[in-house]
Amino acid sequence: MPALVPRPTEATLRPGHFALDDDTELHLGPGAEPAADLLRTLLAAAAGLPLRPSPDGQFTLTLDSGLGNLGEEGYALTIDPHAVSLRAAHPTGLLRGIQTIRQLLPARALSASPQRGTPWLLPCADITDVPRRPWRGAMLDVARHFQPVSYLRRYVDVLALHKISVFHLHLTDDQGWRMPVAAYPKLTEIGGHRAESQQGPAGSGTYDGVPHGGAYTRAELSDLVRYAAARGVTVMPEIEMPGHVRAALAAYPHLGNHPERTLDVWTRWGVCDTVLGVHDEVLDFCRTVLDEVMDVFPSPYIHVGGEECPTTEWTHSAAARERATAEGLPNPEALHGWFLGQIGDFLLRRGRRPVGWAETGAELPLDFTVLTWRDSSHTLTAARRGHPVVSAYHRATYLDYAQSEDPLEPPAQPGTVVDLRAVHAHEPVPEDADADAAGRVLGTQAQLWTEFVTTPAHIEYLTYPRLCALADRGWSGTTDWADFRSRLDEHTARLDALGVRYHP
The missing domain is CATH 3.30.379.10 (Chitobiase/beta-hexosaminidase domain 2-like)
Structure with a gap:
């Protein structure tokens, strides 16, 4: 072989x-x-x-x-x-x-x-x-730390070498908005820049004092899509809603639940409790943004986030409570599923498939393709509900976790080590899945959140060779660790030739 x-x-x-x-x-x-x-x-x-x-x-x-x-x-x-x-x-x-x-x-x-x-x-x-599963993805978060489009093309090049099929581009979050929208120029003018960045894990209270920002032009993103397509890679955009939107609310406060409030682009990590309102103008905003996104990205899948959405603001908002009552919902918390249902229906009418993160495996409308990340059991739960599923279990696919216990490893998300063997051992289809549920598992995907990752060199150190392991398992389904390690020992010469600064 x-x-x-x-x-x-x-x-x-x-x-x-x-x-x-x-x-x-x-x-x-x-x-x-x-x-x-x-x-x-x-x-x-x-x-x-x-x-x-x-x-x-x-x-x-x-x-x-x-x-x-x-x-x-x-x-x-x-x-x-x-x-x-x-x-x-x-x-x-x-x-x-x-x-x-x-x-x-x-x-x-x-x-x-x-x-x-x-x-x-x-x-x-x-x-x-022939690949075992059609979805072999890699997500890169450019909202927390912006990367130039020249690097995104290189990122695509190395994905394509490993037959990765989906480049999931995380474009917006509390800490930055990178996608231009003609009708809402402040999204990048204001939302694309933050005053500083937190140092260390969420809650550290330490900041670097260095402004950070950046945004892509429409032409840059369109060119990236064409570049990736020429290499067999689909770029799937992610525009977060109704949570993870602090950058958007800094630009347009009236889209929130307290329109009189002035917000900054968030400088902290973690989950921000400021979320979109649920009035009609917000839905119009989301549709306008997604129309432009769909113009730039022909991907059949459009990711709208959907996870980690605190409902406290809705609970305390008279307008949100009125919306819940008008829609026949039992409480303001139920506005989360209602909101995503509105957005999902809009995308479906445009011929696209809505995608969201699944926190518990049961909070997304059935028309959504879900990325299950919090617990390995959620993949089967979502598949049995009827969702198409991509397994993104964090203890096997989150590349922002350290690769070893070595104290010399660079800063990483605390609490978990995801080593090379853990990535290769991850089976996206649960053992106890019946044929119907197994057939709904599209594949697997690696994630690189960039709270602690600022440079292309650091991205590549965290990504490779762990993404080689995910690509191998996702394409061939092989469980033979010794065989993979033997092939990887030779494959690193290719990474060397490309100048990839991988983990030793």
Whole structure:
């Protein structure tokens, strides 16, 4: 078996190699041009090969509807000494196969600088590869600490290498709003900047005194979406509501439950008790924001947060109590589900699927796809209720936790260690799930919240190689720890070539 991450479904190595060189030409079937463009792009810096198209090319990329059993992401790759054939039923399958070809080449093929004198040899092999689950995600929080869009493109590049299918971009929170909305310019002008940042865990009372801020332009986000799509990665945006909205309320106080109040963009970590109001103007605001979000992000899934929403303000608000009574709700606390139902219905009417975090496994409307994070049992609870589910159990997928007990580890969320083995051991489908419930589990996803993470180098140190483990388990379903570690030992040469500053 080649030392590929993630592990392919079936792979057989045979004697011999195919040499990629200046004379290698591509034979492209209809619809294969995007895969050819990606191959050229990925090899341009290190190898600089022209890979010209030719009807007589030795390297064939083909879409074949007869390979429907491979699904949207599967591919079949055959490498002989004088020919290479990559086939798939869907364009995304070709993109996944391109990443496998990239891994089969010498690790220096991933370098950003010319690697002169390197023979670009592909080992002869037969590989048939189909992912076990369609959702293999990675979430990056840019609300707590902003990252430039240039880094987000690099982030996507490394996700794509590992066949991650969803880049979950957490764009708004109490501490910052990063998505521009034409009708509400203050969201980024005011909500995109905070006076300082808390140091240490929630409640520490220590601050750095350094202003922090940033926001993306619509053009930057649109370009990121196109960049990711060309690599087979869907960017799913997250716009938090009705809680985690302090930055929005700092910009537009009238959207809250105390319109006369002046708020700052939150400088603390933890759960803020200021939440959106439930008057009609708030719903109009949310719809306007989400309309712009959907214009920029074609993702079939739109994440609206939904979790950690204190209801104290609604309980003390006459307007919220009146809304609860008018809607026939038993109490103001029930406005949480009602609010998300309104937003979910709006997204469904626009042809999108609402996504939310599940705190207990039972608080979201049934039309929501849920990310279960607080307790491992919630995945099965949500699936049995009828939700499509993504397992994001925090003790196996939260990468802001430390990777070891070593006191030299950088600052992290306190109380839990999530090491490499814990990530690889995580099974998104509960053991006692029946066939119906198991079929609703879409896959798994890693999360990186950035209260303690300020730089790209720190992001990569926390993400890799733990995301390699999640990618491996999510794609192949393999439970063989020794096999994964053996492949990872070779795979780190690829991370080195990319300049990824991973945890040792």
